[in-house]
Amino acid sequence: MKPLLKRVLNITKKMIIGFILLSFLIVLLLRWITPFGSMLMVERKLAHWNITQQRTWKDWNQISDHIKIAVIAAEDQKFANHWGFDFKAINHALQHNQNNKKIRGASTISQQVAKNIFLWPSRSWIRKGFESLFTLEIELLWSKQRTLEIYLNSVEWGEGIFGIEAASQYYFKVSAKKLTPYQASLLAATLPNPRKWNPANPNIHIQKKAQWIRNQMNNLGGKNYLRQLN
Structure with a gap:
């Protein structure tokens, strides 16, 4: 049994190392290559075949600075x-989730x-373990500007609406x-629940949160904050 166990452990170790190297290469390539989409888009498409997905990639300079600082805020x-x-924030979320049914993310x-x-x-x-690995690779290989650019082009903003260009056109x-x-x-x-709330027809909760976000945008320094992302 010992030789067999040793062989299994060696194979497992090689598979883990191989996966890490492959993930590193993929993340490195996406520093320059536009992602074809996202795994979230694939999951949504598998769940709802009849819904047409809208997404148009926009480079950093083709996106309003206001939405960049708004999502950060x-x-x-x-x-x-x-x-x-x-x-x-993770520690605060863990403490909150221990005593509340409504889960808070961080x-x-x-x-x-x-x-x-x-x-x-x-x-x-x-999944959290894989997420941590990819997060570390993103931080190591991409600039903050690139990370935010990909975020804005991939985030979900409604049923079948992905990325800031599709959201801007659809809602405004x-x-x-x-x-x-x-x-x-x-x-x-x-963003906490984009398939539930409509930014073009906001309820009182969304209006109040949007006002808070605008205040935070100013507190962060507005567009000046973005200079830190280069």
């Missing part, structure tokens, strides 16, 4: 400074990119470059 205000994980933008682009949607510890009939601070804050406010 809403989702991850330490984005420019962390290495993929906000441990203080994923950074980098983690959300890792999850949406590369992985299947679930809450298992195995403008290109992603033309979004105003008000429109950007409404889009960012719906």
Whole structure:
């Protein structure tokens, strides 16, 4: 049994090393290559074949600075400074989830990119392990600007609506470059549940959250914050 066990362990070790090297290569290539889509898009398509998906890639300079700072203000205000994980937010979320039925997340933008682009949607510890690996590789191989660019082009903003250009056109009939601070804050406010809330027809909750986001955008320094992402 010992030789067999040793052989199994060797094969397992090689498979793990091979996977890490392959994932490293894929993440490195996406530093320059536009992703074809995301695993989230694949999952949604498998679940709803009849829904046409809308997504048009836009490069960094073709996206309004307002939506860039809005999603940072809403989702991850330490984005420019962390290495993929906000441990203080994670600790707060763990404490909250121990005493509440409503689960609170603490994923950074980098983690959300890792999850949406590369992985299947679930809450298992195995998936979290893969997410951590891809997050570290993203932080190591991409600039913050590239991470946010891919995030904005892949995030879900409604049933079949993926990426900021599709969302801008669908909800406000403008290109992603033309979004105003008000429109950007409404889009960012719906991100926790984009298939439930409509930024073009916001309820009171979304309106209040959008106002809070605009205040945070100003507190962060507005467009000046983006200079840290180069």
